[in-house]
Amino acid sequence: MTLQDCICFQLGRLSKEISRHYRDRIAEFSLTHSQFFMLMAVVEFEGSQPSRLAEKTFTDRSTTTGLVDRLERDGWVERRPGPEDRRTLRIYLSAKAKKHKNGLKAIFEKINGSFIERFTDEEWRQLRYLLGKLES
Numbered sequence: 001m002t003l004q005d006c007i008c009f010q011l012g013r014l015s016k017e018i019s020r021h022y023r024d025r026i027a028e029f030s031l032t033h034s035q036f037f038m039l040m041a042v043v044e045f046e047g048s049q050p051s052r053l054a055e056k057t058f059t060d061r062s063t064t065t066g067l068v069d070r071l072e073r074d075g076w077v078e079r080r081p082g083p084e085d086r087r088t089l090r091i092y093l094s095a096k097a098k099k100h101k102n103g104l105k106a107i108f109e110k111i112n113g114s115f116i117e118r119f120t121d122e123e124w125r126q127l128r129y130l131l132g133k134l135e136s
Contacts, residue, residue, distance in 0.1 A: 021114070049090060
């Protein structure tokens with residue numbers, strides 16, 4: 001078997017290439033690509049507990065905590081007590097994040113779209129199906 005025949009190698013190489021596209025576009029915000037995707041998760045699931053963000057981003061809780069810590073330190077998110085139980089914490093966008101939200105979402109959608117547009121609708125559905133088979 002060669003590296004070109006290894007699915008892990010091919011997916012890893014593609015992941016690095018896609019990450020590079022994001023890294024180049026988000027550099028002005030001083031975000032890593034991991035922080036960027038966690039921030040996009042907060043945009044989508046604002047007010048969630050960190051455990052839900054971990055679940056939605058397929059990261060473990062300690063990684064999620066570290067990412068949220070750095071996003072909070074850099075002024076992108078805020079931790080607030082939960083409305084039903086003040087012992088729980090919820091993650092919200094900060095004023096800074098709200099100010100840049102549309103621009104960050106545009107970057108997210110543009111880069112993602114630049115890869116998806118290479119496929120027909122049927123190819124994209126099939127790729128999602130095949131990638132899903134690898135997850136299970």
